[in-house]
Amino acid sequence: MPDLLDIRNLRIEATSYPPGEAPRDVVLVDDVSVSVAKGKVLGLIGESGAGKSTIGLSAMAYGRGGVRLTGGEILLNGRNIRLADPAALRALRGREVTYVAQSAAAAFNPAKRLMEQVIETSLTHGLMSRADAEKRAVMLFGKLGLPNPETFGTRYPHQVSGGQLQRAMTAMALCPKPDLVIFDEPTTALDVTTQIDVLAAIKEAIHDTGVAALYITHDLAVVAQVADDILVLRHGKKVEYGPTAQIITDPHQDYTRALVSVRSIDHVEKPEAPPVLSIQNVTARYRGTNFDVLKNVTVDLPAGQTLAVVGESGSGKSTLARAITGLLPPSQGRITFAGRELSRDLQSRSRDDLRELQMIYQMADTAMNPRQTVGTIIGRPLEFYFGMTGDEKRIRVQELLDEIEMGKGYIDRYPAELSGGQKQRVCIARALAAKPKLIICDEVTSALDPLVADGILKLLLNLQAQEHVAYLFITHDLATVKAIADRIAVMYRGQVVRYGSKTDVLTPPFDDYTDLLLSSVPEMQLGWLEQVLAHRKMESAGN
Amino acid sequence: MKMPLSALIGLVLTGIFLFCAVFAQLIAPYPLDAVTGGVWEGPSEAHWLGTDTIGRDILSRLIHGGQITIFVALASSLISFGLGSFLGFLAAVRGGWIDQGLSRLVDLMMAIPSLIIALVVLSVLPINLTVLILVMGLLDSTRVFRLSRAVAMDIAVMDYVEAAKLRGEGQSWIIFREILPNALSPLVAEFGLRFIFAVLFISTLSFLGLGIQPPLADWGGMVKENKDGLIYGKSAALMPALAIALLAISVNLVADWILSRTTSLKGGRGA
Numbered sequence: 001m002p003d004l005l006d007i008r009n010l011r012i013e014a015t016s017y018p019p020g021e022a023p024r025d026v027v028l029v030d031d032v033s034v035s036v037a038k039g040k041v042l043g044l045i046g047e048s049g050a051g052k053s054t055i056g057l058s059a060m061a062y063g064r065g066g067v068r069l070t071g072g073e074i075l076l077n078g079r080n081i082r083l084a085d086p087a088a089l090r091a092l093r094g095r096e097v098t099y100v101a102q103s104a105a106a107a108f109n110p111a112k113r114l115m116e117q118v119i120e121t122s123l124t125h126g127l128m129s130r131a132d133a134e135k136r137a138v139m140l141f142g143k144l145g146l147p148n149p150e151t152f153g154t155r156y157p158h159q160v161s162g163g164q165l166q167r168a169m170t171a172m173a174l175c176p177k178p179d180l181v182i183f184d185e186p187t188t189a190l191d192v193t194t195q196i197d198v199l200a201a202i203k204e205a206i207h208d209t210g211v212a213a214l215y216i217t218h219d220l221a222v223v224a225q226v227a228d229d230i231l232v233l234r235h236g237k238k239v240e241y242g243p244t245a246q247i248i249t250d251p252h253q254d255y256t257r258a259l260v261s262v263r264s265i266d267h268v269e270k271p272e273a274p275p276v277l278s279i280q281n282v283t284a285r286y287r288g289t290n291f292d293v294l295k296n297v298t299v300d301l302p303a304g305q306t307l308a309v310v311g312e313s314g315s316g317k318s319t320l321a322r323a324i325t326g327l328l329p330p331s332q333g334r335i336t337f338a339g340r341e342l343s344r345d346l347q348s349r350s351r352d353d354l355r356e357l358q359m360i361y362q363m364a365d366t367a368m369n370p371r372q373t374v375g376t377i378i379g380r381p382l383e384f385y386f387g388m389t390g391d392e393k394r395i396r397v398q399e400l401l402d403e404i405e406m407g408k409g410y411i412d413r414y415p416a417e418l419s420g421g422q423k424q425r426v427c428i429a430r431a432l433a434a435k436p437k438l439i440i441c442d443e444v445t446s447a448l449d450p451l452v453a454d455g456i457l458k459l460l461l462n463l464q465a466q467e468h469v470a471y472l473f474i475t476h477d478l479a480t481v482k483a484i485a486d487r488i489a490v491m492y493r494g495q496v497v498r499y500g501s502k503t504d505v506l507t508p509p510f511d512d513y514t515d516l517l518l519s520s521v522p523e524m525q526l527g528w529l530e531q532v533l534a535h536r537k538m539e540s541a542g543n
Numbered sequence: 544m545k546m547p548l549s550a551l552i553g554l555v556l557t558g559i560f561l562f563c564a565v566f567a568q569l570i571a572p573y574p575l576d577a578v579t580g581g582v583w584e585g586p587s588e589a590h591w592l593g594t595d596t597i598g599r600d601i602l603s604r605l606i607h608g609g610q611i612t613i614f615v616a617l618a619s620s621l622i623s624f625g626l627g628s629f630l631g632f633l634a635a636v637r638g639g640w641i642d643q644g645l646s647r648l649v650d651l652m653m654a655i656p657s658l659i660i661a662l663v664v665l666s667v668l669p670i671n672l673t674v675l676i677l678v679m680g681l682l683d684s685t686r687v688f689r690l691s692r693a694v695a696m697d698i699a700v701m702d703y704v705e706a707a708k709l710r711g712e713g714q715s716w717i718i719f720r721e722i723l724p725n726a727l728s729p730l731v732a733e734f735g736l737r738f739i740f741a742v743l744f745i746s747t748l749s750f751l752g753l754g755i756q757p758p759l760a761d762w763g764g765m766v767k768e769n770k771d772g773l774i775y776g777k778s779a780a781l782m783p784a785l786a787i788a789l790l791a792i793s794v795n796l797v798a799d800w801i802l803s804r805t806t807s808l809k810g811g812r813g814a
Contacts, residue, residue, distance in 0.1 A: 200808075232813075325709055327705070327708075327709070346708065346709070349711075351711055354710060354711040355708065356708075357709075359706065359709055361702045361706070363702065366701045366702045366703065367702040367703055367706060367721075368703055369703045369721055369724070369725065369726065371724035371725055372720075372724075380710070383712060384710060384711070384712070430706075434710075
């Protein structure tokens with residue numbers, strides 16, 4: 001029997017319009033061949049720009065924004081759909097192939113009830129009657145573990161959580177009984193604790209409905225749980241293609257090996273030391289609300305060490321950073337920094353307080369003024385705090401660039417001319433330029449590809465060893481925590497539920513939340529998902 | 544980047560208008576108020592566009608009038624942009640009661656049609672160029688205030704502005720170094736549009752007799768002087784009207800081009 005989807009020597013091109021130059025064609029995907037049999041799952045993995053989404057969408061002969069499918073064959077159920085006419089494609093999309101987007105929140109129409117949207121494709125293609133479609137949707141809601149499947153469809157998108165919305169979108173994709181579903185990073189935007197549920201729901205739904213799937217992600221540990229085969233991509237070319245077990249346990253290519261071992265920085269925690277930052281009983285709320293987003297938070301950060309603050313979104317991690325920096329003056333509690341008590345709000349802090357406490361943001365893109373050169377961005381703190389000008393400043397900027405391993409030729413560039421990792425490095429250099437005692441790192445690696453993130457973490461560790469700077473490292477990624485932290489504070493709903501040295505926090509016995517959090521982090525091994533779920537089921541049966 | 548044809552036409556025409564305005568005294572074939580022919584003569588060798596209601600050369604008056612019209616419009620747009628964008632940025636950065644106070648004041652001014660305010664104010668004050676420019680600039684600055692406040696609001700919540708605040712930067716660095724460069728492109732495009740509105744506004748005022756006063760000439764005033772000729776099928780009144788339309792279109796073409804260029808470069812370096 002021929003495969004359901006058989007892509008042969010696919011070539012995808014687009015036209016790029018670099019400012020100030022003539023337009024030219026760029027090859028996005030070059031000579032990729034891959035096939036998916038009925039009921040199987042193929043994982044597409046690679047860093048951003050690797051062409052994984054482009055290949056995924058080509059399975060329904062769709063090119064996003066001017067992307068052209070210029071060569072090769074895309075055989076779906078034996079027909080080549082690469083050059084199919086629009087009418088044929090309309091008939092095929094939503095019937096034979098459906099799509100699950102990364103951000104369910106952006107993909108749903110906020111003005112319509114979920115049921116309307118979930119069954120829409122089935123109705124427009126005339127696949128089933130409204131009653132049948134609704135019955136099937138309810139069945140899928142139940143299968144995907146959504147609460148109250150009968151009434152779930154009557155809600156609006158804003159009335160359900162992000163994880164539920166992602167599952168609703170999966171139901172939408174499965175409703176018209178397609179042969180193939182394309183999952184485009186369906187769990188990337190979710191918290192780990194939510195991700196595991198969605199992942200399990202998707203896996204079960206794929207299994208029960210016998211649908212084939214393309215699963216696109218940048219997280220190898222996630223794809224290892226659902227995929228039968230994995231295609232590793234880089235720069236639009238195939239790096240390695242094989243069964244999941246082989247890719248995980250016996251990768252043949254260096255790049256794949258790097259991906260598999262990406263989370264293995266060995267960091268030994270440092271011994272106790274006097275604190276540079278001491279937060280005592282801090283409580284804070286946003287103006288105009290009567291809800292405390294931080295409740296009685298007490299943590300210490302030893303000089304020259306790293307305190308990791310972990311928790312899911314909404315747990316108050318970033319609010320803690322805002323309280324420390326003075327952007328959100330706490331309503332109660334004291335913050336002591338470098339032996340001095342910090343005043344609550346930003347305006348009344350001394351210049352030294354400001355200088356010694358620096359911050360690095362999650363999105364390096366928005367953290368740098370796009371109209372300033374790298375030299376201005378890094379040079380401004382030098383000028384502002386130390387009065388450096390002219391050559392002295394330029395030499396120091398270059399020194400800082402060397403420290404962040406960027407070297408010459410970057411000083412006159414604009415942020416738009418840097419890669420994601422380089423941007424984050426420039427932000428680090430800007431923070432270092434002030435000679436701080438403490439840098440608050442707010443999810444600094446979350447927006448980066450795993451290998452790039454790895455490089456940034458190593459850089460931060462090196463800089464800590466050289467400059468003896470302390471980090472308050474806010475993250476939701478426990479692998480990062482293990483790689484970098486000396487002390488850990490686990491936050492949940494505005495409170496610190498667990499705090500101590502890394503070994504203490506990560507050694508059982510755990511409290512319920514820390515246990516849930518730790519066990520939800522995908523591990524690079526086959527069958528991890530089943531193990532965790534079986535373990536959880538046993539525990540809940542035991543209670 | 545390649546310039547579209549429409550922008551090229553706009554640039555060339557705008558350039559010609561500006562050139563004529565700057566060198567009006569050298570280019571114009573006759574002085575501003577010299578009577579050189581009969582009443583409402585048609586186009587001829589001596590008078591390319593004919594003569595007006597008392598026999599003055601229309602082309603010469605168009606060139607001289609263009610100088611006044613463009614000068615007044617430009618000066619009042621500059622005032623409205625200087626004032627409007629600074630206050631708009633300030634309101635966005637400071638927020639709180641400064642923002643409330645300024646915004647409500649602007650709401651109040653915009654609630655009354657600007658032509659009516661202008662007519663009332665100008666009927667009280669002595670009419671000269673300075674007063675005209677100031678009144679027009681002030682009235683128009685309310686629109687610029689709204690735009691620049693909205694643009695700056697988006698920019699003020701960016702992390703790089705927060706980073707500057709955390710560094711301890713003062714208000715003026717944040718406004719002029721962090722926000723202004725990023726707000727410049729929409730403001731420049733808006734400047735083109737506002738300039739055209741100013742041309743129309745001064746022409747309207749002059750047509751109503753409250754704008755530029757004789758012996759100075761401007762386009763609106765010229766339409767007014769010659770409007771009776773339309774009854775007798777004389778085209779004299781159409782010439783200044785045509786000039787206004789042509790200037791409006793050509794500046795708009797340029798503004799459109801700038802706007803489309805800058806939106807595609809959002810977040811990038813830009814021009």
